Amino acid sequence: MPQTLGKNHTQNRLLATISRDTFSLFDRHLKTVDLKQGEILHEPEESVERVYFPESGMISLLVVTKDGAGIEAAIIGREGAVGLHRGLGKRRAFTRAVTQVDALFSVISAEHFADAVKQSEELKDLITRYTEVLWVEAQQIAACNAIHNAEERLCRWLLQTRDRIESDTLPLTQEFLSQMLGIRRTTVTLVARTLQKSGLIKYSRGSIVILDGKGLESVACECYHVIQHETLPLKIGADLPVVK
Amino acid sequence: MPMFYFHLDDGDHLWDTVGTDFADTKAAGGHAWVVARELMLNREEMSGHSWDEWTMSVVDAEGDQVLSFTMSDAQPRKLNDH
Numbered sequence: 001m002p003q004t005l006g007k008n009h010t011q012n013r014l015l016a017t018i019s020r021d022t023f024s025l026f027d028r029h030l031k032t033v034d035l036k037q038g039e040i041l042h043e044p045e046e047s048v049e050r051v052y053f054p055e056s057g058m059i060s061l062l063v064v065t066k067d068g069a070g071i072e073a074a075i076i077g078r079e080g081a082v083g084l085h086r087g088l089g090k091r092r093a094f095t096r097a098v099t100q101v102d103a104l105f106s107v108i109s110a111e112h113f114a115d116a117v118k119q120s121e122e123l124k125d126l127i128t129r130y131t132e133v134l135w136v137e138a139q140q141i142a143a144c145n146a147i148h149n150a151e152e153r154l155c156r157w158l159l160q161t162r163d164r165i166e167s168d169t170l171p172l173t174q175e176f177l178s179q180m181l182g183i184r185r186t187t188v189t190l191v192a193r194t195l196q197k198s199g200l201i202k203y204s205r206g207s208i209v210i211l212d213g214k215g216l217e218s219v220a221c222e223c224y225h226v227i228q229h230e231t232l233p234l235k236i237g238a239d240l241p242v243v244k
Numbered sequence: 245m246p247m248f249y250f251h252l253d254d255g256d257h258l259w260d261t262v263g264t265d266f267a268d269t270k271a272a273g274g275h276a277w278v279v280a281r282e283l284m285l286n287r288e289e290m291s292g293h294s295w296d297e298w299t300m301s302v303v304d305a306e307g308d309q310v311l312s313f314t315m316s317d318a319q320p321r322k323l324n325d326h
Contacts, residue, residue, distance in 0.1 A: 149286040174262070186250045186260055186275065187282040193258045 012053040012106055013079050014130065019122060026116035030106045037171065041082060041097040048091045051083040051113045057103020058164040060180055061095040061138075070096050071145065071182040072157075074138045077164025084127050086110040087117035100161065101171050137227050144223040150183050151191050155220035156227075157181060158201070158210060163228055168210040174203075195219070247305045248272035250279055252315070254298040269304070273311045276302045280318030 010016055015023070015030075032055065042048060044064050052059065058077040062070030073095055076082050082097050087110075099105075117123040144153060157180065161170050174192060178185040192208070195201045200215045201208055210216060217224065245265035252258040266272040280300050287295065296319075301312040 147286055150282055183282045184275070184279050185262075186264060186279045189260050189262055190250070190252055190258050190279070190283065193260075197256075197258070 010053075010106065011055040011078055011104075012081070014081050014084075014126065015053055015106065018126070022116075022120050022122045025119055025123075026108060026112055029108050029112040031108070033105050033107050034102075035099045035105055036102050037099055038176070039099045041099065042093040043096050044092075044094055046093050048083045048086040048093050049110050051081055051086055051108050051110060052097075053081045053106040053108075054078050054164075055104040055106055056165065057105070058100045058161065060098050060100055062098060062180070063094075064096050069182070070098075070179060072180045073141060074134060075100075075157075075160050075164065076134075079164075080130065080134070083110065084130055087113045087123060087127055089114065100176075101165055103165070140223050140226050144221060145182070148221040148223065150181070150187055151194065151219060152221035153181055154188065154191050155195070155200075155216050156224040158208060159213070159216055159220055159224050160227065162210055162213070168213070170208045170210070171206065172208055173206050248275075248310070249303045250276055251301050251303060252295070252298045253301065263305075269302075269310045272302050272304075276300055276311060276313075277318060280313070280315055284315060284319050 030053075035057075041050070041052060041059065054077050056078065058075055059082050060072050061074040061076065061082070063073050064070045083091075083093075085091055090110075117127065144156065148156075154177065157177065158170060161172065162168060174188040175185050178188045181188070192201065192203050195216070196203060198215065200212045200219065201210055203209070245267055247263040247265050248269075249263045250260040264272075264275065266275060283295055296314075296316040298315045299312055300315055300318070302310050304310050
């Protein structure tokens with residue numbers, strides 16, 4: 001059954017920063033949904049009908065190429081939202097949005113959210129600030145995908161996932177990672193074996209456990225630090241969990 | 245379709261225990277080169293180990309090696325190579 005979340009019960013940090021008065025403009029339309037890994041929230045060209053605020057878990061935004069494959073452009077967790085810009089008016093998606101792990105999301109219809117945004121400077125400002133920071137993150141990821149190697153990118157990706165789901169056990173298959181990073185599954189297997197040999201991770205069918213986060217950070221490219229520590233705090237200006 | 249496995253060796257071993265099926269040896273070989281290039285791409289600035297001296301070998305389901313090459317042969321050109 002869908003539930004309505006009160007402001008005090010939200011885990012999503014964007015929602016948590018919204019003032020009580022503003023939140024009451026739309027909170028009765030927020031529902032909690034339970035989504036499984038791999039669920040596609042929208043495809044490119046589709047009209048954005050809903051705004052998703054992760055309560056746990058995360059969503060990947062993928063640029064979809066002509067042959068239908070996707071490569072990651074951004075990762076959204078509890079610090080953000082997908083479809084937020086829809087609050088400013090009708091929008092079509094440019095990317096594919098896919099859930100990364102089984103998780104809970106607060107969802108609101110785009111129409112209801114847009115109605116609230118029309119009445120609130122605070123929400124308009126939130127959307128603008130969030131979109132700017134997402135753009136910075138996407139630029140960093142684009143650069144990373146161009147100039148960094150498979151090992152560095154995989155480490156960055158594992159750490160970004162860990163930080164967003166707040167667990168060292170990542171329910172990710174190598175096939176899924178292969179799609180997100182745009183590299184062959186064999187490449188993922190060989191890199192994962194290297195990392196396992198170095199004692200940084202332990203993987204099994206369907207999950208990867210981070211054993212040595214600091215070690216993984218030293219293998220990851222600097223993009224991890226930039227995204228996690230420099231852009232993330234700008235998104236909302238709120239306190240973030242300390243990364244171990 | 246038959247299974248093939250893609251291993252890296254340098255005294256130390258990194259074995260692909262999962263494998264992938266391909267139509268034939270030629271297709272598996274092509275895959276090996278693609279994987280090697282993905283591993284070698286953008287490694288120049290990286291500290292730590294290098295794949296250069298490692299050998300990529302492709303092994304069929306019977307355990308017979310059908311292809312092998314040195315990873316340095318798969319080094320792709322950098323974006324700003326002249």
